[in-house]
Amino acid sequence: MKKAIITGITGQDGAYLAQLLLDKGYEVHGIKRRSSLFNTGRIDNLYQDPHEKNVRFKLHYGDLTDSTNLIRIIQEVQPDEIYNLGAMSHVQVSFETPEYTANADGIGMLRILEALRLLGLVQKTKVYQASTSELYGMVQEVPQSEKTPFYPRSPYAVAKMYAYWIAVNYREAYNMFACNGILFNHESPLRGETFVTRKVTRAVAKMHLGMQDKLYMGNLDAKRDWGHAKDYVKAMWLMLQQEKPEDYVIATGVTTSIRDFIIMAFKEVGVELEFKGSGVDEKGYVKSVTADNAALKPGQEVIAVDPRYFRPTEVDLLIGDATKAWTNLGWKPEHTLADLVKEMVAADLDLFRREKLLKDAGYTILSQFE
Numbered sequence: 044m045k046k047a048i049i050t051g052i053t054g055q056d057g058a059y060l061a062q063l064l065l066d067k068g069y070e071v072h073g074i075k076r077r078s079s080l081f082n083t084g085r086i087d088n089l090y091q092d093p094h095e096k097n098v099r100f101k102l103h104y105g106d107l108t109d110s111t112n113l114i115r116i117i118q119e120v121q122p123d124e125i126y127n128l129g130a131m132s133h134v135q136v137s138f139e140t141p142e143y144t145a146n147a148d149g150i151g152m153l154r155i156l157e158a159l160r161l162l163g164l165v166q167k168t169k170v171y172q173a174s175t176s177e178l179y180g181m182v183q184e185v186p187q188s189e190k191t192p193f194y195p196r197s198p199y200a201v202a203k204m205y206a207y208w209i210a211v212n213y214r215e216a217y218n219m220f221a222c223n224g225i226l227f228n229h230e231s232p233l234r235g236e237t238f239v240t241r242k243v244t245r246a247v248a249k250m251h252l253g254m255q256d257k258l259y260m261g262n263l264d265a266k267r268d269w270g271h272a273k274d275y276v277k278a279m280w281l282m283l284q285q286e287k288p289e290d291y292v293i294a295t296g297v298t299t300s301i302r303d304f305i306i307m308a309f310k311e312v313g314v315e316l317e318f319k320g321s322g323v324d325e326k327g328y329v330k331s332v333t334a335d336n337a338a339l340k341p342g343q344e345v346i347a348v349d350p351r352y353f354r355p356t357e358v359d360l361l362i363g364d365a366t367k368a369w370t371n372l373g374w375k376p377e378h379t380l381a382d383l384v385k386e387m388v389a390a391d392l393d394l395f396r397r398e399k400l401l402k403d404a405g406y407t408i409l410s411q412f413e
């Protein structure tokens with residue numbers, strides 16, 4: 044039975060990858076940070092009581108900023124594969140916490156690679172590094188491929204650039220099987236609530252149910268190549284099953300503006316939006332309502348731009364060229380953006396219908412102090 048360690052197991056990709064590896068018969072070890080609240084909502088369905096026999100899903104407390112604990116866990120597990128998904132992954136937050144981001148997102152990968160060297164696992168353990176389209180940053184060419192030069196535009200991207208190159212260096216210096224997946228944005232109903240897609244789908248669901256009036260957004264002109272996280276974790280696994288370790292772009296090849304994503308999401312609840320103005324004066328209004336909407340009326344302003352969400356340096360345009368992955372890995376995305384938007388809005392409608400039902404029945408949900 045193959046053994047894998049996943050850092051970032053409690054995150055969006057960690058949850059989908061753990062499910063994929065369990066389905067393939069792996070023993071999966073997740074590294075989880077200690078938190079004052081339960082933080083395992085995305086993987087509770089995978090949890091197995093450690094007292095049971097033949098447990099194939101195990102959690103270990105740990106942190107990418109702590110070498111000794113990484114060495115101990117890797118020594119104990121002797122993994123065939125490590126997927127380094129752990130990171131402070133929010134680009135805007137990295138401007139607030141640049142040093143921590145460098146430590147966890149950059150040096151974290153070095154700690155894993157050095158642990159493998161110290162433990163004599165260089166030839167046994169294959170490593171996947173969660174690299175990112177943010178490495179391209181300032182637009183130099185589109186679509187962006189493995190050959191496009193990097194120009195990072197945030198402390199997050201600069202930290203990830205270190206992790207990218209240290210993986211390449213250990214591959215060349217020590218013949219390690221280390222791969223970078225340069226993944227473009229990928230989303231799902233499990234996406235963190237403060238990333239733009241999920242922020243929008245949550246707001247659409249809440250507005251449809253009369254639980255929110257308005258949504259404040261940042262730069263509506265940015266364009267992203269969005270795929271589905273379920274498709275993208277398959278590519279991570281495929282990279283580690285190849286004969287040679289290489290780096291791959293994973294993307295759909297289609298780009299969409301934030302504004303158009305918002306329009307698509309509102310359409311899911313029968314609302315057509317129109318945008319007027321530009322920059323901080325730009326607003327989104329309900330143009331027409333075609334479905335039964337208890338809360339939304341034509342003419343209503345539902346989107347406003349708030350500069351607090353602007354980033355000191357922005358990544359304007361991402362479109363990926365995943366030809367190498369299509370050719371070498373046989374990987375192609377199975378979900379379109381339209382499928383993704385539909386699934387995310389439906390999931391958030393479900394979530395907030397349940398929340399509303401409980402609230403209307405007199406049960407407090409979000410916080411006992413509310």
Ligand code: NDP
Binds near residue numbers: 082132225
């Ligand atoms: P999430 O933010 O959903 O999950 C990040 C995970 O990393 C969480 O489990 C988090 O734990 C954990 N983590 C944070 N800091 C540390 C630390 N110091 N030590 C150990 N674990 C830590 O991210 P995604 O699942 O979306 O992304 C997975 C990886 O892929 C990340 O590295 C991200 O940067 C990268 N990436 C993501 C893309 C995307 O579009 N989703 C695209 C390209 C790359 P906790 O739950 O405790 O916060």
Ligand code: GDR
Binds near residue numbers: 133175226
């Ligand atoms: P990104 O994702 O920065 O691409 O990083 P995010 O969804 O945060 O932003 C995408 C774009 O939307 C614009 N934007 C807003 N973003 C947020 N979060 N909130 C807003 O209100 C808002 N309004 C406009 C942003 O300016 C940006 O241009 C994600 C993360 O998952 C990274 O970890 C990963 O490496 C990259 O994707 C690929």
